Amino acid sequence: MFLYILALVAIWFIYRWLRETKRVPNKGDKYVYITGCDSGFGNRLAWHLDELGFRVIAGCYTKEGESALRKLSSERLSTVSLDVTKSESVSKAAASIKTLVGEKGLWAVVNNAGVSVPSGPNDWLTIEDFKSMLAVNLNGVIDVTLSVLPLIKKARGRVVNVASVFGRISPFGGPYCVSKYGVEAFNDCLRLNMAPFGVKVLCIEPGFFKTSVTDTALVQNNLKKLWDRLPQDVRDDYGRVYLEKTLEGVDQRFNQLTDSDLMKVVGCMEHAITAVHPRYRYSPGWDAKFFWLPMSYLPTFITDAFFLSNTPKPIKSVL
Numbered sequence: 001m002f003l004y005i006l007a008l009v010a011i012w013f014i015y016r017w018l019r020e021t022k023r024v025p026n027k028g029d030k031y032v033y034i035t036g037c038d039s040g041f042g043n044r045l046a047w048h049l050d051e052l053g054f055r056v057i058a059g060c061y062t063k064e065g066e067s068a069l070r071k072l073s074s075e076r077l078s079t080v081s082l083d084v085t086k087s088e089s090v091s092k093a094a095a096s097i098k099t100l101v102g103e104k105g106l107w108a109v110v111n112n113a114g115v116s117v118p119s120g121p122n123d124w125l126t127i128e129d130f131k132s133m134l135a136v137n138l139n140g141v142i143d144v145t146l147s148v149l150p151l152i153k154k155a156r157g158r159v160v161n162v163a164s165v166f167g168r169i170s171p172f173g174g175p176y177c178v179s180k181y182g183v184e185a186f187n188d189c190l191r192l193n194m195a196p197f198g199v200k201v202l203c204i205e206p207g208f209f210k211t212s213v214t215d216t217a218l219v220q221n222n223l224k225k226l227w228d229r230l231p232q233d234v235r236d237d238y239g240r241v242y243l244e245k246t247l248e249g250v251d252q253r254f255n256q257l258t259d260s261d262l263m264k265v266v267g268c269m270e271h272a273i274t275a276v277h278p279r280y281r282y283s284p285g286w287d288a289k290f291f292w293l294p295m296s297y298l299p300t301f302i303t304d305a306f307f308l309s310n311t312p313k314p315i316k317s318v319l
């Protein structure tokens, strides 16, 4: 009986592997629009797809990002200046993409641009802190998608959304998890809405990787800035030791957890764009597969107990 089950599982994995190896034809005719190509995953993906022969349209936040990318890529790669928080910038980019792709339509958009600060306990933050990150990580994703959706429907193409494991579990305060839960929700309803039109909507949920969003100095400086502007009563609730332990924790955890092999994420993005049968969800990173996702299925009393016992306690904690 055990061997019978083992054989069935093996057959299922072989069938899935064979199905997933099939790739779409005519890469040279397919346009892929990626946001946030100045650095990190977006930058690597732009190079990688260019090397594979796709027609890449790289959305860059800075002029330096645009020229650096253009210098070393083929003539197939073009860049557009893009600030996903500004609707004029998003529509201007969409208009130039419409002209570029013509009747072929757009094969894929990859909503990759994102930021990770300000992040901290919720009572250290203001509504403006939330709005500034949601503008990039959530509203930016929605705006960019809607701006090119008619072109994607024309090509029966794909929308690839970069969420995070923190779109599945929320172990720290601030707008990051809120924004990524929002991306997951947008991804899931768009997938249902677009299925009748032959458009696939895929989600990437990476664990911790070494890029600018997980830069220890950036996250620590952000926490210090938030602390410096706190009213005295909130500082008294937490105590300076809390800040110091949190800063140490960022240093330790980021060093332990961040994976420097960005190709694990880029490989998943590539599969979502190029496979005939892509997966609905990708979870690149060992921490995503074996820690964060299993944790997200556990009962709340277990995850709360785990996170509370592994984070510093405010000086006035009653726990």
Ligand SMILES: NC(=O)c1ccc[n+]([C@@H]2O[C@H](COP(=O)([O-])OP(=O)(O)OC[C@H]3O[C@@H](n4cnc5c(N)ncnc54)[C@H](OP(=O)(O)O)[C@@H]3O)[C@@H](O)[C@H]2O)c1
Pocket: 035, 036, 037, 038, 039, 040, 041, 042, 060, 061, 062, 065, 082, 083, 084, 085, 111, 112, 113, 114, 115, 136, 162, 163, 164, 165, 205, 206, 207, 208, 209, 210, 211, 212, 213, 214
């Ligand atoms: N690294 C991880 O561990 C991790 C894990 C899960 C999910 N993610 C997600 O992966 C995505 C890519 O991040 P990354 O890790 O590759 O970090 P990254 O190197 O900082 O990439 C983010 C990119 O977005 C750009 N950007 C920032 N604000 C923008 C705006 N308003 N308009 C357009 N572009 C903007 C940044 O430009 P500048 O460089 O010029 O600021 C940067 O090129 C993000 O959505 C992030 O949340 C990352």
